[in-house]
Amino acid sequence: MARNLLSNPSGEEQRIHDMVIGSLRLCICLPEELDSWELTENGGNQWKVEDMPGDCGHDFCKDGVTKYFATSYELCLKRQVIDLLLEGYSSEQLDAQPAVTVEDWYCGRTDCGCTYQMTVCLLDENREVIQEFKPEPVTLNPESDDCSWKQVSHTFSEYGTGLRFISFEHGGQDTKYWDGWFGVRVTGSSVTIEV
Numbered sequence: 001m002a003r004n005l006l007s008n009p010s011g012e013e014q015r016i017h018d019m020v021i022g023s024l025r026l027c028i029c030l031p032e033e034l035d036s037w038e039l040t041e042n043g044g045n046q047w048k049v050e051d052m053p054g055d056c057g058h059d060f061c062k063d064g065v066t067k068y069f070a071t072s073y074e075l076c077l078k079r080q081v082i083d084l085l086l087e088g089y090s091s092e093q094l095d096a097q098p099a100v101t102v103e104d105w106y107c108g109r110t111d112c113g114c115t116y117q118m119t120v121c122l123l124d125e126n127r128e129v130i131q132e133f134k135p136e137p138v139t140l141n142p143e144s145d146d147c148s149w150k151q152v153s154h155t156f157s158e159y160g161t162g163l164r165f166i167s168f169e170h171g172g173q174d175t176k177y178w179d180g181w182f183g184v185r186v187t188g189s190s191v192t193i194e195v
Contacts, residue, residue, distance in 0.1 A: 002101075002192035005082045006168060007036035009189040011049035011067040036080060040169060043074025047171075048181045056109040058148045060187065068107075071114070071183030077171035081123075082191060084164055089195065095161040098195045102133065102154050104170055105188040108140035108147035112182040113175035115139050120191075122156055123165035131159040139175065140184070149187075166191055 007013075013036070039047060048070045053059045060068075069078070084094055100122065108114040117137040122130040133154045140147050168191055172184035 002194055004190040004192060005084075005087055005166070006080055006189050006191050010065050010187040011069050012065075037078040038080065039077075040079050041075040041077035041171065043076055044072025044173065044183070045180055046072060047076050047078060048072075050181065050185075054109075054185065056111045057185065058107055058110075058146075060105070061149055062188065065188050068185045068187035070181035070185050071171055071173050072181055073174050073177040073179065073183065075171065075173050076183065077117075077169055079167060079169035081127075082166045082168070084166065084193070089193065091164075093195050094163045096195075097157065097159060097161070097163070098193050100156040100159075100163075100166065101190075101192050101194070102156075102166075102168060103188070103190045104152050104186060105149050106138070106152070106170075106172070106184050106186050107149040108142065108145070108184060109182055110142050110147055112178060113139065113141045113143075114147075114172055114182070114184040115175060116170070116172040116184040116186070118152060118170040119167075120154070120169070121167040122159055122163050123167060124162040125164045127165055127167075130162060131156055137172070141175075 106116040119134045174183040
């Protein structure tokens with residue numbers, strides 16, 4: 001099975017920090033998405049990592065995923081740009097146009113609507129777009145949808161030579177502008193290459 005090229009795809013990676021506030025010493029877990037994800041939009045109350053199933057949420061349909069990233073009342077987007085040469089692929093392997101598969105999982109809360117969006121780009125050595133996958137944004141409404149976990153998947157093929165980077169970006173927000181983390185939830189993201 002091909003390895004997932006995304007780091008921290010489900011918010012599972014944590015760093016422990018000691019913090020002293022007055023006479024209290026606290027041990028706080030900070031999500032490492034700040035290290036592995038570039039927060040391109042961080043609106044509202046900003047990105048947050050929560051435990052499954054979360055308030056008004058659904059359990060995930062695959063074993064081993066226990067956390068997700070939650071969005072807020074203004075647009076939240078995060079991105080990783082994968083350097084394929086640094087990941088160990090050769091120019092020859094990449095120029096043979098191997099299949100590149102991207103997957104993502106998203107859901108809403110049962111008490112608030114939300115929007116979800118995703119953009120994945122295959123990039124050349126100058127980070128110019130070779131091919132793009134950008135489905136129409138999705139709106140989840142708990143009055144007409146169960147807002148359970150849904151998967152989006154796409155496989156790139158026959159995209160030509162020159163692939164050197166992959167940009168993966170996703171996120172969204174809630175539709176009621178409620179303070180907190182009532183927007184779309186994302187987890188289980190992956191980018192794999194079949195060589």
